[in-house]
Amino acid sequence: MFDLFTDYTLRTVALGAGILGIVSGVLGSFTVLRQQSLLGDAISHAALPGIVLAFLLTGSNESLPLILGAGLAGWIGTLLVRAIVRNTRIKNDGALGLVLSVFFGVGLMLLTYSQSRPDASQAGLDKFLFGQAAALLRNDVITMAILGGVAIVVVGLFWKEFKLLSFDPEFGRVLGFRMGAIDVLLTTLVVIAIVIGLQTVGVVLMSAMVVAPGAAARQWTDRLGVMVCLSALFGALAGVTGALLSSTGARLPTGPMIVLSASVIVVVSLLVAPNRGLLWDRTRSRSSALPAEEVAS
């Protein structure tokens, strides 16, 4: 454990993974409550063609252009999902699945094409599929911190708007709020969270980070504020634990370790959380949560 402080690589990776955990935990809470868990998956898969195109257009495999490409592609994907739901008979999960697979397919196609280019520095795009957490640089962590910080500040500012959006968007519209704009804002923040995570856990695994901490946190509390904080904590815990585990042995890849840690947190929460945990129900007699008045049908 002390290595956490003395080992530079471990420190850098743990810090980056922790930031990722916090940001995806906060934003993941909202996607989980809005029953949009598939959104994280869709955005991260949709980011792939953006990454490859950014490389093909700029010729560089520096972090910044690739991240911008990823973000742009993911964002366009979400707009497309909205457009599909609004204008066709296809429902939300159908639209998400559609955009996910089409974008990802195009991304793989572009990736194969880029392999045939006589450009010596193209390698590394593959790494975005599963992440390359161990190679996080100081600049990467700084970028993540800044982007993540901005996202969290925005969540704090628009707290009641996001609550309204998640609970009763129609009522929000009646009150005069532009719920469409708020939806786009929240989704954009989710895109940012995912883009932060792509270098760490990769496209394929990122969806877990957006869903797991929020789902786990829901088990422990019925208050939104507590849930979001707990979700951030769980995310950070998963990130740091994953980094630590990866450092204990040779050839233990960091990205999957992080996701495994997050999964363990979810399973534990599902089983032992008070009131909602499955084991809790079995071992305690259920006291009625409803008041003495008659229950309406």
Next chain:
Amino acid sequence: MGRLTLRAVLAVCLLAALAACGPVHAGGAPDPEEIAAREINVVTTIAQIGDVVRNVAGDRVDLVELMGPGIDPHLYRASEGDVVSLADADIVFYNGLHLEAKMADVFEKMQGSVTTVAVTDEIDRNELLNPPEFEGAYDPHVWFDVSKWMSVTEVIRDSFVEIDPEHAQLYEDNARAYLAELEELDRYVAEQAQRTPEEQRVLITAHDAFNYFGNAYDFEVRGLQGISTASETGTADLSGLADFIVEREIPAIFVETSVPQRFVEALREAVAAQGSEVSIGGSLYSDAMGDAGTPEGTYIGMVRHNIDTIVAGLSGRSEGGES
């Protein structure tokens, strides 16, 4: 849609599916007389092999190289176009030993219809490196030991002689000349290697591609990513390597053209955090060669570039450690 339209669509789909199956090759070796009269269709995977083919067969071949500069053969997936080229070839040369890991299926399907040759087949299995992480499989990066690549040249020569006996003399002459050049290269590399003081003869790169090099020319070799770039590095691997660098006071680490730079960057940062300094000694060609038309685009040129870069990087060492 109406019944008729539906059937038409299905018919089109069926035809398209049949067409996609592609031409079925007659199979078996082509007729020697027929081949002598025209260019031989050859497909190679990595450019190192292609270079040998060009040197042995010269103008007699129409050569298609699947993997160009900067391509990572561990991760390369054959496209539709590649499969067509393979099917049309008279002979296919590939490295073998699972280097072209994602093409294994394709080669299997080609068996029986196209002549495929794993150029490393004649190398004595006892001389192949068998690293523990790869349990049973061999390290495929044999081209860094020039003497092994001489064996590869012989295999290629023999293949051409077999398929085109009319021009056997041409192939043998060419091969002899090329083998002489390779022998000269082998000597050069060994000499240059000796110029680096023994304690500093440590080669650190992004992935474990240089084991044969280290074996043949007396270098200690360490890589970050393991034998294949398809695996992911863990933090322990990276910080362990950083510790090693600091401990042994290694002056330079090396980037590979087919592996992303950021790993090596991360390594350098880790070493810097321990107060030490290591420079990036230069870029080495590992799985791929340089651009065509440049000296590094040939096997010999590439090997020379590598050894020169390594020696220069490791020798530029003073007490304080300079970049």
Next chain:
Amino acid sequence: MAQAPATESLATGTDKGSAVSPSRPRDIAIEVMDLTAAYRDKPVLWDVDMSVPAGVLMAIVGPNGAGKTTLIKAILGLVDISAGRVLVGGKPYEQQRRRVAYVPQRGSVDWDFPTTVLDVVMMGRYGELGWIKRPGAREKQAAMEALDKVAMTDYAQRQISQLSGGQQQRVFLARSLVQDADVFLMDEPFQGVDATTERAIVTLLQELRDSGATVVCVHHDLQTVTEYFDWVTLLNVRRIASGPTRDVFTEENLRATYGGRMAWLKSASQTERSQD
């Protein structure tokens, strides 16, 4: 909390609708003109005219699929309309948002959401607060007062997932009370609530009406129309009839609306006749 115009006196809650003389000139709270709405080529509302005078307690009734909820939502601008206009207090709805309170169907939200009763009621004040500003002590105060009106102050900190159907309905009502509205649009406020809650809600609505507010409810129970509401609109894609209950709630109109379910109509019109 509704504002009280000076003229009306507070009537105590009675079972009969309040008998304001029909000859008295009134402001029009809601004016709907030529409203047409369609869902994928199928008309949901067709050329609907409706004039709701200020200070009435009106029911909108009709069979399933008649467009009742759509009408409410169209007035609120929640659904796209193909034709027609909506005026509230003589002006377009967008300019009058502050005056209009909405009580949606209970099933329109997920009651498993992690929040408290008080929190939901305070949402009614978000419009006043505008962007970014957080609710504070004043909003909390207003919310508690509203909860008092629906007899739910003890439940302020309760999780909404623990509420019964009747309690959920009351929370939604309280949420509408915290706005300074004088027009209330409610979608099936009596759906699935117990008898006690129903009585309490009726009393509340009548108090609102008596203090000068206009209350419009989509209502599903024909049996209670005459008892609770002084105005009624009969809707089945088209407006069949609209006006004071005693004038409009006739067997003939009901038949035109519901298309001949005799047992229903018989009992409904019998109730109406016995009131005269």
